[in-house]
Amino acid sequence: MSIGAVGxxxxxxxxxxxxxxxxxxxxxxxxxxxxAPADAxxxxxxxxxxxxxxxxxxxxxxxxxxxxxxxxxAGLIHEIVTFPGVDHAFFNDTxxxxxxxxxxxxxxxxxxxxxxxxx
Numbered sequence: 001m002s003i004g005a006v007g008x009x010x011x012x013x014x015x016x017x018x019x020x021x022x023x024x025x026x027x028x029x030x031x032x033x034x035x036a037p038a039d040a041x042x043x044x045x046x047x048x049x050x051x052x053x054x055x056x057x058x059x060x061x062x063x064x065x066x067x068x069x070x071x072x073x074a075g076l077i078h079e080i081v082t083f084p085g086v087d088h089a090f091f092n093d094t095x096x097x098x099x100x101x102x103x104x105x106x107x108x109x110x111x112x113x114x115x116x117x118x119x
Contacts, residue, residue, distance in 0.1 A: 002027035002118040005047075006110060008091060009034055012060075013050075016067065019045045030110055030118035033060045033088050036067035042074035048117035049078040052106055057088040077117070081109060 003025050007015035012034020020037055022044020032052045042049075048052055053064055064080065071078040072107055082100040083090060090099040091106055 004028040004114050004118050006030040008032040033057050035060050036063040040070040042070050050113045051080040052081040054086045054090050055084045056087050
């Protein structure tokens with residue numbers, strides 16, 4: 001059985017940390033606007049990673065380039081997607097930053113990613 005992980009904000013940061021732990025049970029991971037650990041090392045992971053970012057989320061986006069570099073260094077299948085014109089928590093339909101269009105697009109990406117990378 002393959003395991004997928006998805007997390008938002010703090011949960012997104014924990015998803016990055018889970019990848020850094022090298023848990024080989026994780027086949028696919030989707031961190032949503034969660035900051036990646038500084039100097040991340042994902043070399044112990046085998047997960048396919050879809051990183052979701054919000055263009056206006058300057059606090060979290062600071063870690064995006066480092067996360068991408070660490071994914072590349074580890075040789076992991078990955079894609080980094082930044083949704084334009086939205087801010088942190090755009091997926092949260094109970095908050096003021098919710099963007100229904102971006103959230104729907106992100107949800108489609110989630111389902112597609114898990115279909116492709118979870119057996």
